[in-house]
Amino acid sequence: MADYRLRRSLLYVPGNMPSMLQNIPLFNCDGVIIDLEDAVPLSEKDAARILVKRFLENYTERNKEVLVRINPLDSKWGLDDLRVVLPALPDGVRLPKADTPEIVERLDTLLTEFEEELELDIGRFRILPSIESARGILNATGIASTSKRVFALAFGAEDYTASMEIERTKGGEELFNARTRVLWAARAAGIQAIDSIFADVNDMEGLRRETELIKRLGYTGKSLVNPRQIDVVHEVFAPKQEEIDYALQVIDAIKRARLMGTGVISLGGRMIDAPVVKRAVRVLRTAHAHGLVDSAVEDEVVYGSE
């Protein structure tokens, strides 16, 4: 089944800052990425890990997707990150430097081992690989289909430009090809694509422009570095009223079609079939998250009941 979970906004939160961790439940982003990697100085790796574990244990009323960005598996901290944090049940792991399918496979195997040990459903912990080097870009297609756990590809423009020894500009021309390749790889595998952070937290117009661009390209969401960026990204991703109206008509039409025992119907001269319905469902679920429609669409509408 396709994954319709909204991931417009994945907010980075440093794993070593109690004052920021405690506010995670309060923000309206779709997910958080608690960072044990770059945000945490070497001297605090242990402490941050324990802090994040404690926070997650106390965050019982989860109201957003919780990912943990671990240190790379080939570093001396990556495995310990998993060992300490997984028992506190994050939803998944953001894997930095996912340059090859093998790296992701290794994480997949480790997660399976932990799930067995913790007596959890196999596949519970999900993976968000970060594509952030030239090598990663070239391997993106393989990475996207490594494991069922991989629900999206995340593009990491900061590390990518660093690995290319180029500068990241606000125009983003230097990213265009890489950004598109990550997107194709994700879409070809039927998963979501999450765009890179926008580092200038005071430039809301720049953030808006970049978000509009990546939305047009086909990205489903963006990583964020500051809670102030959430509303801008959500505004960009908010469906327009015409889109909502049309989606409602589509759902209405497909319901009528199912009553007639078919999965295809015409609406205003256009054929309505599964892909159109899926798009409509996505629009309405996004609209629901924005409070623009009263109820979300049931899966039954998309697939019909058995």
Next chain:
Amino acid sequence: MVRNSLGRMIPETFAGKRLLPYRDPWSLLPGRDMATRGLRRVNPGSNKLLANLHDAITAAGLKDGMTISTHHSLRNGDFLLNQVVRTIDSLGIRDIKIASSSIHPVHAELIPYIRKGVITGLECGVNGLIGELISKGELDCPVIVRSHGGTARALITGDVPVDVAFIAAPCCDEYGNMNGFFGPSACGSLGYAMVDALHAGCVVAVTDNLVPYPASPISIPQTLVDYVARVETLGDPAKIVSTTTRITTDPIGLLIAKYAAMVIEASGCLTDGFSFQTGSGGISLAVADQVRTLMRKGKIRGSFGCGGITGYFVEMLEEGLFQTLFDVQCFDLRAVESIGRNPSHLEISADMYANPFNAGAVVNRLDCVILGATEVDTDFNVNVNTESNGYLLHNTGGHSDTAAGAKLAIIVAPSIRGRLPIIRDAVTTVTTPGDTVDVIVTERGIVVNDRHAELKEELIRRRAPVKDIRELRDEICRVTGEPRPLEFEDEVVGLVEYRDGSIIDVIRKVKE
């Protein structure tokens, strides 16, 4: 000791005065006339201009046991009160009470004069060190905290008879006409001083900027002013209107502001004719910013903005979002510049602003006010006077006045401050009674007073994070733990007077 209606124990007398325990926000009205003062006659040719404060104090006839006042429009840049007290001391006068509109940290310089017996009572609230020392019992000086409306009321009723008012006059002529708009110590509105000028036994204008007769425009006229004294400087211009009026960038503050704006929108008051007051804090301004966006979007033309005025409100006036500003005090230079130039930016007295005992104050016409808090309790009572250590550190300002007046009094505050929960079972000190508080907004949720069932329903319909106050209190305490209760001695060192003159709470000595 008697228990007032909020359960606070109030002594029968304090500093020789009989006390009236607080009962409710609305019903008290003493059956008596306004205070009077003697008639005066100044014949042609007489001279009001005096060379210095020394001569002015002598001419005003200040004696042991009397009460003086100053206004606080120069805020933490004020030099006048300190100069006046130093001069009083040099004249050997003792046992003076201060009934200024507020006292700022800069006035910590008065501490030795309190120890020396020059100053023996504060008929006004204090900001900063003096309050802390009084709370610790290290400074023996009875203090009565009043709101701005309450201060005006106390002068008008004669509860606090001011013998000599020293009015810092940034622009003044030799016959006493003055305004605060121009000059090196320009502070904008003289709203607090207007009340002093009308009710003090003797009125001394003090200026560092004597202009040729007549000063114009006239905020306080010559008919009320007995003497004009010259000083080198009234204050430090850099600190006079130094409030940093900038919208917060803290994500938590912005979240609170967003929720507050949701409340205002859901309340239905945001229509043509909307009237609004906020403070100058970062969160308040962030709320103003959200309201401004909503007003623009809805093409709403508001009626008035009120209170201490910031440049932010000036911009809203100039944009046509408000028809008028009612300005009792300017918070920044943009406000000072505007009040001297824009006829829609009106200077009003503290009496007109907030006195409960007149034929209707401006606060009564407020749709919505945004206020802060150091603590709130589960009965919606708010504390802005004492801090978590029990020390008296802040004056009331217009808090209880605007809360009583406005249709919608919204408290905005972070749920946790310095690791302490902001919502308590009972506040340390009641500044503003819960009966006048409508909504509490924190980043963890919105609490609506039961009086507003419709607003609560509407917010729930809009999927705002509405919570019960006890539920929110428990949620915060799960993060912070339960704080250890403060310990106080029995000794009462100060009073918190409600705007109508009844005693809503007391300040007790903190057990060290």
